[in-house]
Amino acid sequence: MPRVVPAVIRALDILELFLDRSQLSARDVAERLALPRTTVHELLVTLVARSYLISVPGQPVEYRLGLPLFQLGSAFAGRLDLVREAQSVARDVAAACNEAVHVAVLDGADVVYLVKVDSTHPVRMVSGVGLRLPAHCTAVGKVLLAGLDRPALNAVLAGGALAGMTADSITDPDRLREHLERVRAEGVAVDNGESDTAMRCVAAAVRDHSGATVAAMSLSAPIIRWTPAGHEEWAGLVREGAATLSARMGFVATPR
Amino acid sequence: MPRVVPAVIRALDILELFLDRSQLSARDVAERLALPRTTVHELLVTLVARSYLISVPGQPVEYRLGLPLFQLGSAFAGRLDLVREAQSVARDVAAACNEAVHVAVLDGADVVYLVKVDSTHPVRMVSGVGLRLPAHCTAVGKVLLAGLDRPALNAVLAGGALAGMTADSITDPDRLREHLERVRAEGVAVDNGESDTAMRCVAAAVRDHSGATVAAMSLSAPIIRWTPAGHEEWAGLVREGAATLSARMGFVATPR
DNA sequence: TCGCTCCGTTCGAAATTTCGAACCAAGGTT
DNA sequence: AACCTTGGTTCGAAATTTCGAACGGAGCGA
Numbered sequence: 002m003p004r005v006v007p008a009v010i011r012a013l014d015i016l017e018l019f020l021d022r023s024q025l026s027a028r029d030v031a032e033r034l035a036l037p038r039t040t041v042h043e044l045l046v047t048l049v050a051r052s053y054l055i056s057v058p059g060q061p062v063e064y065r066l067g068l069p070l071f072q073l074g075s076a077f078a079g080r081l082d083l084v085r086e087a088q089s090v091a092r093d094v095a096a097a098c099n100e101a102v103h104v105a106v107l108d109g110a111d112v113v114y115l116v117k118v119d120s121t122h123p124v125r126m127v128s129g130v131g132l133r134l135p136a137h138c139t140a141v142g143k144v145l146l147a148g149l150d151r152p153a154l155n156a157v158l159a160g161g162a163l164a165g166m167t168a169d170s171i172t173d174p175d176r177l178r179e180h181l182e183r184v185r186a187e188g189v190a191v192d193n194g195e196s197d198t199a200m201r202c203v204a205a206a207v208r209d210h211s212g213a214t215v216a217a218m219s220l221s222a223p224i225i226r227w228t229p230a231g232h233e234e235w236a237g238l239v240r241e242g243a244a245t246l247s248a249r250m251g252f253v254a255t256p257r
Numbered sequence: 258m259p260r261v262v263p264a265v266i267r268a269l270d271i272l273e274l275f276l277d278r279s280q281l282s283a284r285d286v287a288e289r290l291a292l293p294r295t296t297v298h299e300l301l302v303t304l305v306a307r308s309y310l311i312s313v314p315g316q317p318v319e320y321r322l323g324l325p326l327f328q329l330g331s332a333f334a335g336r337l338d339l340v341r342e343a344q345s346v347a348r349d350v351a352a353a354c355n356e357a358v359h360v361a362v363l364d365g366a367d368v369v370y371l372v373k374v375d376s377t378h379p380v381r382m383v384s385g386v387g388l389r390l391p392a393h394c395t396a397v398g399k400v401l402l403a404g405l406d407r408p409a410l411n412a413v414l415a416g417g418a419l420a421g422m423t424a425d426s427i428t429d430p431d432r433l434r435e436h437l438e439r440v441r442a443e444g445v446a447v448d449n450g451e452s453d454t455a456m457r458c459v460a461a462a463v464r465d466h467s468g469a470t471v472a473a474m475s476l477s478a479p480i481i482r483w484t485p486a487g488h489e490e491w492a493g494l495v496r497e498g499a500a501t502l503s504a505r506m507g508f509v510a511t512p513r
Numbered sequence: 514t515c516g517c518t519c520c521g522t523t524c525g526a527a528a529t530t531t532c533g534a535a536c537c538a539a540g541g542t543t
Numbered sequence: 544a545a546c547c548t549t550g551g552t553t554c555g556a557a558a559t560t561t562c563g564a565a566c567g568g569a570g571c572g573a
Contacts, residue, residue, distance in 0.1 A: 002302060002521090002522070002523095003295070003298045003299045003302045003521085003522065003523085004299055004302070004560085005299070005302055005303040005306050006264050006268070006299050006300055006303045006560075006561095007559080007560085008262050008264040008265055008530075008531085008559090008560085009264055009265055009268040009300065009303045009304070010303060010306075010307065012262070012265040012268070013307050013309065013325075016329055017325070017329075019329070019332060020328060020329065020332050023332075023336045026550090027550075027551080028549080028550075036532095037531080037532050037533075038532085038533095038550085038551090039259070039531075039532050039533075039552085039553095040530095040531065040532060042259045042550095042551070042552075043259045043260055043261070043262050043530085043531080043532090044262055044265065046258060046259045046260070046261055047261040047262045047265045047266060048265070050261050050266075051266065051269050052364075053269065060539070060540070060549090060550075061549075061550055061551085062550080062551080065336070066329060066332060066333040066336070067333070068333070068362075068364055068369060069269075069273070070326065070329040070330045070332075070333050071330045071333045071334055071369070071371070071387055072276060072330070072369060072387040072388075072389065073272055073273075073275070073276065073322060073326040073329075073330060073387075074326045074327045074328070074329060074330015074331060074333070074334075074387065075330060075386045075387020075388075076275060076276050076322060076326075076387055077322040077323070077324070077326050077327045077330070078327055078330075078386075079386065079387065080279045080321070080322070106324075108308075108324055113324060113327070113328060115327070130331045130334075130335065131327055131328040131329075131330065131331020131332055131335065132331075133328065258551090258552070258553095259551085259552065259553085260530085260553095262530075262531095263529080263530085264529090264530085264560075264561090282520090283520080283521080284519080284520080292562095293561080293562050293563075294520090294521090294562085294563095295522090295523095295561075295562050295563075296560095296561060296562060298520095298521070298522075299560085299561080299562090316519090316520075316569065316570070317519075317520055317521085318520085318521080
């Protein structure tokens with residue numbers, strides 16, 4: 002196996018710092034990555050030369066992500082049937098319930114949101130797309146984990162105790178395994194304040210032609226609008242939406 | 258000014274090859290970039306190690322773009338007020354005319370599409386986002402070029418004859434300058450088959466708080482649905498939509 | 514089966530990059 | 544004004560990477 006190119010790794014490390022912060026100075030970067038100042042300047046100059054970062058004049062100069070990343074990200078998404086189909090299905094589901102609808106995929110022990118459709122409230126549509134959260138704290142994540150086979154799930158949970166996002170998050174791997182059994186049985190997962198104490202979510206699995214769980218669709222609302230009756234209706238809607246998207250991904254439901 | 262890091266440049270060059278092709282082999286990459294095979298393998302291994310590229314098993318192995326690019330691209334878009342506001346305005350305009358609406362920005366001599374909202378036809382919403390086209394062949398591009406001052410426009414046109422996308426494209430810089438005078442006078446630009454012989458577009462400028470043209474909004478339809486009456490109505494709609502988005506970007510219209 | 518081409522990988526000398534030391538400018542404090 | 548800290552930049556020896564040569568495997572055609 003050929004060796005990795007450390008300079009490239011460092012450049013990617015720098016780009017990824019900007020996932021959490023919109024602007025950073027050279028000093029910020031050097032501190033966060035424990036790199037020498039000169040090295041950081043050379044890498045930043047390189048990324049700016051290709052517009053992957055944009056420099057913001059000031060004292061100190063700061064940097065922001067640049068347009069080429071948007072182009073590459075869009076190229077990625079544009080080639081993913083899942084994203085294209087999920088956009089329209091999610092819009093239909095959101096229109097039916099007037100709450101936010103998301104579609105996410107599993108990446109390691111996290112979920113990454115590919116699609117978000119908000120309700121008719123003031124639109125902040127793009128903000129959650131691309132976001133990464135711990136799978137075990139989210140309804141979509143629990144659906145995705147429930148779809149893993151035993152060895153894959155064990156690999157994800159191999160790190161021992163799980164970090165919670167709120168006091169309600171499940172942090173014990175064995176408890177999560179029991180919970181996922183229930184998710185499998187019911188076909189939906191619920192986030193009862195585990196990722197955000199003020200939110201409630203319900204999610205269902207999206208499957209592809211082979212029957213594998215490849216994504217999860219969720220419906221989420223602030224707790225002030227969450228009711229038992231609403232919950233039942235929303236579970237039904239998200240099940241239908243996920244089934245529609247699954248059909249578009251080639252899934253053929255068989256009687257069970 | 259610190260030196261650029263050539264290994265990083267080469268890695269970015271590789272990523273950018275995937276804007277035009279969804280899958281490429283190591284040999285493809287080596288040929289397109291005139292790099293030694295071993296160098297290419299080391300760079301590919303590095304990008305795969307960080308999931309920026311995904312390897313597709315086969316003979317030969319091929320590579321595709323990976324999820325982190327989507328995350329970085331989404332982070333870029335999520336921090337751009339223009340994208341957030343343009344999503345909702347474009348949706349309203351698209352709903353009013355049931356044709357495709359785009360918002361694009363100028364990058365060098367090209368436009369890059371930030372937002373695309375399709376009509377109620379079978380949805381292929383994401384496909385044009387992130388796409389780069391020559392500015393002078395598109396309605397949005399002509400609006401954006403018209404908004405440049407003379408030195409900036411001269412810099413863009415410094416390369417002499419322009420490459421056309423169709424037989425209708427303007428390829429003579431002087432003719433384009435005349436055309437842009439007309440765009441400035443009318444406040445809208447038209448693409449009469451200059452980027453795609455089967456399409457017609459009309460576009461208007463989006464301005465920010467300083468009055469600068471920062472983006473362009475367009476409405477496009479296939480030629481079979483393009484009529485003089487429709488053209489007038491659509492020019493009006495795109496003007497209104499651009500004005501709404503401009504207001505959201507802080508533009509205050511002054512009497513002229 | 515054999516021969517050939519292509520592909521993935523390994524290894525180390527030559528080529529290139531890294532990063533510490535040094536310099537200068539800008540900004541802030543006394 | 545003087546001093547100190549921070550930030551951007553330069554330069555070259557030491558450290559690291561590049562890439563040609565070589566190897567072995569896979570696939571294809573005769």
